[in-house]
Amino acid sequence: MSAPPLATSFLHNQNFLDVLYIVAFSLFIQGLRGLSGPRTAVRGNRTAAVGMAIAVIATLLNPNEGNWGLIALGMALGVAVGVPAARQVKMTAMPQMVALFNGVGGGAVFLISWAEFRLTDGYSHTATYIAIFSLFAAIVGSVSFWGSNIAFGKLQEILPGRPISLGAAQQIVNLVLLILAVAAGIDIAAGNHSELLFIGLLVCAALLGNAVVLPIGGADMPVVISMLNAFTGLSAAATGIALNNTALIVAGMIVGASGSILTNLMAVAMNRSIPAIVAGGFGGGGAIEGAQGAGEHAGTVRSTSAADAAIQLAYASRVMIVPGYGMAVAQAQHAVAELTKELQKRGVEIGYAIHPVAGRMPGHMNVLLAEADVPYDQLEEMDEANQEFARTDVSLVIGANDVTNPAAKNTPSSPIYGMPILEVSNSHSVIVIKRSMNPGFAGIENELYYEPETTMLFGDAKSAVSEITAELAQI
Ligand code: NAP
Numbered sequence: 057m058s059a060p061p062l063a064t065s066f067l068h069n070q071n072f073l074d075v076l077y078i079v080a081f082s083l084f085i086q087g088l089r090g091l092s093g094p095r096t097a098v099r100g101n102r103t104a105a106v107g108m109a110i111a112v113i114a115t116l117l118n119p120n121e122g123n124w125g126l127i128a129l130g131m132a133l134g135v136a137v138g139v140p141a142a143r144q145v146k147m148t149a150m151p152q153m154v155a156l157f158n159g160v161g162g163g164a165v166f167l168i169s170w171a172e173f174r175l176t177d178g179y180s181h182t183a184t185y186i187a188i189f190s191l192f193a194a195i196v197g198s199v200s201f202w203g204s205n206i207a208f209g210k211l212q213e214i215l216p217g218r219p220i221s222l223g224a225a226q227q228i229v230n231l232v233l234l235i236l237a238v239a240a241g242i243d244i245a246a247g248n249h250s251e252l253l254f255i256g257l258l259v260c261a262a263l264l265g266n267a268v269v270l271p272i273g274g275a276d277m278p279v280v281i282s283m284l285n286a287f288t289g290l291s292a293a294a295t296g297i298a299l300n301n302t303a304l305i306v307a308g309m310i311v312g313a314s315g316s317i318l319t320n321l322m323a324v325a326m327n328r329s330i331p332a333i334v335a336g337g338f339g340g341g342g343a344i345e346g347a348q349g350a351g352e353h354a355g356t357v358r359s360t361s362a363a364d365a366a367i368q369l370a371y372a373s374r375v376m377i378v379p380g381y382g383m384a385v386a387q388a389q390h391a392v393a394e395l396t397k398e399l400q401k402r403g404v405e406i407g408y409a410i411h412p413v414a415g416r417m418p419g420h421m422n423v424l425l426a427e428a429d430v431p432y433d434q435l436e437e438m439d440e441a442n443q444e445f446a447r448t449d450v451s452l453v454i455g456a457n458d459v460t461n462p463a464a465k466n467t468p469s470s471p472i473y474g475m476p477i478l479e480v481s482n483s484h485s486v487i488v489i490k491r492s493m494n495p496g497f498a499g500i501e502n503e504l505y506y507e508p509e510t511t512m513l514f515g516d517a518k519s520a521v522s523e524i525t526a527e528l529a530q531i
Contacts, residue, residue, distance in 0.1 A: 067117050068117055068118070068119045073114045073117060073118060074302065076110055076111075076113070076114035076117075077111060077114055077301075077302045077303040077306075078302070079107070079110055080107045080108070080110040080111035080114065080303050081107065081111075081302070081303055081306035081307065081310075082107070083103050083104060083106055083107025083110065084104050084107045084108070084306065084307055084310055085310070086100075086103050086104075086107075087100045087101065087102075087103035087104025087105075087107060088100065088104065088310060088314065090103055090104075091104075094422050094426050094432050094435075095432060108307075111303040111307070114303065115301070115303075138157075141153065147384060147420070147423060147424060147427075148381075148384050148385055148415075148416060149211075149212075150416075150417055150420075151211055151277060151278045151281055151416055151417050152207070152208045152211035152212050154281055154285070154417075155204045155205075155207040155208040155211065155277070155281045155284070156204070156205075156208045158200065158204045158281060158284055158285045158288050159200065159201050159202075159203075159204030159205050159208065159284075160201075161197075161200070161288040161292065162196075162197040162198065162199070162200030162201035162203075162204060162284070162287070162288045162291060163197070163201040164197075165193050165194075165196075165197030165200075165288065165291045165292055165294075165295050166193070166194045166197035166198040166201060166258060166261075166291075168193070168295050168299070169190045169191065169193045169194035169197065169295065169298070170194065170254065170258070172190050172298060172299075173190070173194075173244075173251070173254050174251070177249060178244065178248070178249025178250070178251065178254070179244065179245070179249075180247075180249055184245060185297075186297070186298045187244065187245045188241075188245050189294040189295070189297040189298040190294070190295070190298040191241040191244060191245055191257070192241070192291070192294045193291040193292070193294040193295040193298065194241075194254070194257060194258060194261070195237050195238070195241060195257065195261045196261075196287050196288075196290060196291035196294070197288065197291040197292075197295075198258050198261035198262050198265060199261050199262075199264050199265040199268070199284075199287060200265065200284045200287040200288045200291060201262075201265065202261075202262045202263075202264075202265030202266050202269075203265035203266070203268055203269040203280070203284050203287075204265075204281065204284050204288075206265070206266055206269040206270055207269055207277050207280055207281050207284065210269075210277055211277050217273065218273060219270075219271045219272060219273050220270040220271060221270065221271030222271075226267065226271055229267055230264060230267050230268060233260050233261075233263050233264040233267060234260075234264055236256075236260045237257050237260035237261045237264060240253050240254070240256050240257035240260065241257055244257070268334065269284075272333065272334070276328070276333045278322065278416055278417050278418075279319060279322045279323055279326070279328070279330075279333050280333065280334075282315055282318045282319040282322060283315070283316075283319045283330070283333075283334075285311060285315040285318075286311070286312050286313075286314075286315025286316045286318075286319060287312075287315075288311065288315075289307075289308045289309065289310070289311025289312030289313070289314075289315050290308065290309075290312040291308070292304055292307065292308030292311065292312075293305050293307075293308025293309045293312060294308070295308070296308055318418060321412070321418070322412075322413060322418060325411075325412040325413045325475070325476065326413055326472075326475055327464070327472065327473070327474040327475035327476075355506030356506065357493065357505055357506060357512055358510070358511045358512065359511065359512045359513070359514060360487060360511035360512065360513050361513070362513065362515075362520060362523035362524045362526075362527050363527045363530075364511075365452075365487050365511075365513050365524050365527075366524045366525075366527035366528045366530075366531060367527075367531060368450055368485065368487065369395075369399055369404070369450055369452065369487075369524065369528070370399070370402060370404075370528055370531050372399075372404055372449035372450045373403075373404065373405060373449055374404070374405040374406075374407070374444075374447060374448050374449050375396075375399060375404050375405070375406055375407075375448070375449065375450050375451075375452060376406075376407045376408070376409050376436075376441065376444065376445065376448045376450075376451045376452070376480070376483060377392060377396065377406065377407070377408045377409070377452050377454060378408075378409045378411075378451055378452065378453040378454065378456050378459075378460060378478055378480055379392065379408065379410075379414060379415075379421050379424070379425070379454050379455065379456060380411075380414045380415065380421075380453070380454065380455045380456020380457060380458075380459055380460075380496070381414065381415050381416060381420075381455055381456070381457070381496065381497065382454065382455015382456065382457070382489070382490055382491075382517050383421075383424065383454045383455040383456070383517050384415050384416070384420060384421075384424055384455070385455065385517075386455060386516050386517035386518040387518060388454060388455070388516075388517035388518035388521050389424040389425055389427060389428040389430075390427075390428045391517075391518050391521040391522045391525070392425075392428065392430075392454060392521050393425070393428040393429060393430050394521075394522075394525055395521050395522075395524055395525045395528070396430070396434075398525055398528050398529075399528070402528075406434055407434055407435075407436050407441065407444060407448075408421075408425060408430065408434050408435045408436060409436055409438070409441035409442075409444075409445075409451075409478045409480075410422060410435050410436065410437055410438065410441070411438050411456070411459035411476075411477070411478050412437075412438060413459065414456055414459045416497075422435065438476060438478060441478055442478065442479045442482075445478075445479055445480060445481075445482035445483045446482050446483070448482075448483035448484065449483070449484050449485065450483065450484070450485050450486070450487060451480040451483040451485075451486045451487070452487050452489070453480060453486060453487065453488040453489065453490075453504075454489045454517050454521065455489065455490060455517045456478075456496075457490065457495065457496030457497070457502055458472060458475075458496045458497050458498045458500075458502075459477055459478055460477060460478050460480050460502065460504050461477060461498075461500070461502045461503065461504060462477070462479075462481055462503045462504055462507075463500065463501075463502070463503050464476070464477045465477065465479075466503070467503075470500060471498055471500065472498050472500065480504065481504055481507050481509065481510070483509075484509065485509045485510075485511070486504065486507070486509055486510040486511070487510075487511055487512075487513055488504070488505060488510060488511070488512050488513065489513045489515065489517050489520045489521065490512070490514065490517075491514060491515060491516060492514065493505070
């Protein structure tokens, strides 16, 4: 006997679906709150994922939903590609992963706009405001899709990381492409139903996405990805308005707003303006004007051994660990946690100084150290750490370079001048672990290495730290 229709009809009732959407975006917001601290981040992520699952279910319950076979195929493909990719990606490759996923979002948005255009015979059966939001989504989604793919290609080294630009003509070309895309959009919103014109709009936006990101050096890519992420969010919100889908509007605005805030925070922490980043040219591997290249410094460098470093650390009362990109590349976080445990057993007080842009993505060091079970209360944010260096006996800098460079404070001609740094040279002594005198991300010499209290322990971060721990056992 089949169930009476009333028992299940509420499932397709618009009010019920709206309630599900409200539950979904309440969970997104709650999840985002959780992401603000390392203790609650994993739960926050799961909460937001549950919200997204509810939003997907609510959308599928919509009585207008069409081809179930296609929907199932799309979901199966997404799961088959997304789950293994997310499980296998290395933490240092996370920025390009985010670029790829972000690009997929932008691509989905412009394809939805195209489908809407076709379904409504070129927006002839819809209100003008819906056409405007859909066209906005088509342009911004397409820019974001193509821009994110270029960003992925550069970070994955499929494309050259150096800036690729048309020189002085670049900004003019970009402006012309933007004007052409917007003009096509205005013409369509005003009543031109030509699909060819719509495709022309998508092509102009695609060229613009390439033209904006190609001139930016690989080094600035994490900031660009965060900016494109904000673009995707805004275009998804516009799609939500066009489709009258509340969850999409809220989710899109959350991504748009948080992406914009993150872009700004990263730019401030690197002392780079967003227009300067978009204008391109920084950190593409080439020489930087005003910068002192590696090996050009007149001072002397003192090197040390793992045995001497172990003695210095064993007799310290307070040690500050300063992790950076090199610790991430070497995957040295577990070895570092082991070393600090050994030191703590000997009564040494330990702190970890965390610079907001140490590594290659925001929160990079926090994630790695959490993976190695380093207690959160040992992590000190930059301002807090800077007050502690004066009472620190040894600062152990592990694969960090730019974030410790005193040139940011002392050398007005330096490209990183004005960037806030970890003031490690205020501690009584400094040991730097890195493989060579090669520069870091900004491509410039680090004055710290020539200061009298600094000694260099040359080697891979993981092996060097393990050697120190082994030496410590002999003391
Ligand atoms: P960094 O300035 O890039 O320096 C990393 C250092 O690690 C290098 O000098 C390298 O020297 C060393 N290294 C590499 N592999 C190593 C290994 N296996 N073992 C030991 N050392 C190794 O790193 P940072 O101090 O963390 O600064 C981050 C930089 O990235 C900043 O300039 C920041 O503005 C930029 N950035 C960060 C973000 C973000 O969100 N975190 C985003 C965009 C840009 P050797 O080659 O001599 O070993």
